[in-house]
Amino acid sequence: MLSFDIRSLEHHGVAVDAGLSPDDSIWQEEDPRPSGPLHVTGRLSTAGAGRYYWHGRIEGDVVMPCRRCLTDAAAHVTAEEHMIFVDADDEEADNPDVFPLDPRADEIDLRPAVREQWLLAVPGFVLCAEDCKGLCPTCGIDLNAGECGCPARVSADSRWDALRALTNVEGADEPVQQVKQKRRSGGKSR
Ligand SMILES: [Zn+2]
Ligand SMILES: [Zn+2]
Numbered sequence: 001m002l003s004f005d006i007r008s009l010e011h012h013g014v015a016v017d018a019g020l021s022p023d024d025s026i027w028q029e030e031d032p033r034p035s036g037p038l039h040v041t042g043r044l045s046t047a048g049a050g051r052y053y054w055h056g057r058i059e060g061d062v063v064m065p066c067r068r069c070l071t072d073a074a075a076h077v078t079a080e081e082h083m084i085f086v087d088a089d090d091e092e093a094d095n096p097d098v099f100p101l102d103p104r105a106d107e108i109d110l111r112p113a114v115r116e117q118w119l120l121a122v123p124g125f126v127l128c129a130e131d132c133k134g135l136c137p138t139c140g141i142d143l144n145a146g147e148c149g150c151p152a153r154v155s156a157d158s159r160w161d162a163l164r165a166l167t168n169v170e171g172a173d174e175p176v177q178q179v180k181q182k183r184r185s186g187g188k189s190r
Contacts, residue, residue, distance in 0.1 A: 002110040013045030026111040034060035050087035067125040068134030079121035083113045
């Protein structure tokens with residue numbers, strides 16, 4: 001359970017130690033969800049009238065396609081943060097760093113804060129292994145499983161050479177003149 005009775009917080013804080021299921025209704029469709037229950041710990045306490053403070057930690061795993069070979073790869077995610085919850089009519093409720101609470105609510109639901117923390121902590125990409133060889137750009141075979149018969153890959157540099165040759169042919173003299181003009185006017189302005 002990640003909901004806490006506000007009355008129970010009035011005089012002392014409460015320990016937070018709960019799991020947030022990957023099937024919980026708090027997750028949005030496009031969220032990268034944890035592969036198992038997200039472990040949420042910490043302490044929730046009052047920070048003055050209508051204000052609550054959670055110093056907490058989340059820990060879980062995410063499974064995403066490897067950036068290079070697209071097979072499923074897991075990453076361990078942890079984050080530790082301080083969060084402040086205030087009544088929605090508090091002047092600070094507009095601050096993006098605080099979570100507004102319905103002033104009539106008798107419970108604090110930590111799930112939106114946990115979800116936000118998780119989304120910030122999940123890596124933008126994962127690799128199945130640091131030395132993952134990726135997919136062959138020609139035939140698409142997973143090169144971790146073995147070499148394919150494709151000719152040696154063209155390096156990025158020589159591909160740029162081909163592009164440069166093409167642009168040089170098309171507008172041979174123009175770029176040079178533009179550079180000269182810029183130099184002249186640039187000298188005056190200083
Ligand atoms: Zn990989
Ligand atoms: Zn290949």
